[in-house]
Amino acid sequence: MSKIRYIFNTLLKAIKFSLFAIKFLCKIISKIFESILEKLRFSITFKITVAYVLTFLTVFFLMSGTILISFKYYIDNGINGDYLSILGTILIVCNITGLVIIAVIGARASKKFLSPVDTMTKTVKEISINALDKRLDVKGSKNELKDLAKTFNEMLDRIEISVEQQNQFVSDASHELRTPISVIQGYANLLDRWGKDDKEVLQESISSIKSEAENMKELVEKLLFLARSDKHTQKIEKQPFMMDELIEEILRETKLIDISHHIESDYNEKFTLFADRKLVKEALRIFIDNSIKYTPEEGTIKVDSYVKSTTAVVTIGDTGIGISENDLPNIFNRFYRADKSRTKSSGGTGLGLSIAKWIIENHNGKIDVWSKIDIGTVIRIELPLR
Structure with a gap:
């Protein structure tokens, strides 16, 4: 009995030493592991798996070493007995100890890796229509x-x-x-x-x-x-039509309602455009009406159109008051008026250019604007032929 008690006391001392060594090594391995993961991008699943594997390997090697050292001690001291019983006891104790260690370290690792979820949950609960400035802040490794x-x-x-x-x-x-x-x-x-x-x-x-x-x-x-x-419910009904006929129609209507300006066209090339005729006409009318509003009487408004490669180009130029460099980037903003001193009767609602921009962009086109104060403005519109 004294020999068995001596064996178990020795085994307990070895297990205590092993646990201390495991705890110390786990801290070192954890720091190394975290420093590596901070610099590399790994998935959370991969991190947790690696943590479990490293923990298991650490426990396995330490426990195996403890068992080997114990048996070597028994053999060197000529201790006889039921070695199978002793081995079974050692393995059971080691497995239970290893399982507890893996469970504790694994739980801590999982909690650490998934801790940002709690932060995200708390932040999301604080976000409302009156607090839209809050943002999630998940510090740590990239995952x-x-x-x-x-x-x-x-x-x-x-x-x-x-x-x-x-x-x-x-x-x-x-x-x-x-x-x-x-x-x-x-x-x-x-x-x-x-x-x-x-x-x-x-x-x-x-x-x-x-x-x-x-x-x-x-x-x-x-x-x-x-x-x-x-809401993306505005319908665009595209169909082929002659662009030169549309330009002539707009010029004719403009001359009827405006007799104080010179409405001209140097060239109006004949070509077919596949687009929503009504919307394209509305966009061109907005630009022309804008030129009329900001061009003094007897001024000139010129509308030209031609084809460049697979693109239809329409230019609307005037000899009006022009747009300042500060106002130019904002002219397509809703309710924006370049000249704040103008009344609504001359300045409009500030929505026309926004509508024209939407029409052109939803036809996969683009708008370029050139303007100089007291010289005039040129609007260049490009639309794909199909």
């Missing part, structure tokens, strides 16, 4: 969670920009609608007080109300167009 956080942050950036644009759009639309409504209300009150008996007041009020109602109708139609385009 799937880092990619997920980056993708989520990019999505939040797009949502925040979209919400800001929507709020700005609603604010600008409300501001634009407030003016005609106030004018109509003012003239209605004027009619109520004096217009019933004063024909001049009656006529002035009726004319102003009709004008403001027309402006409001135009604004609402443009807002609806942009709303449909934002």
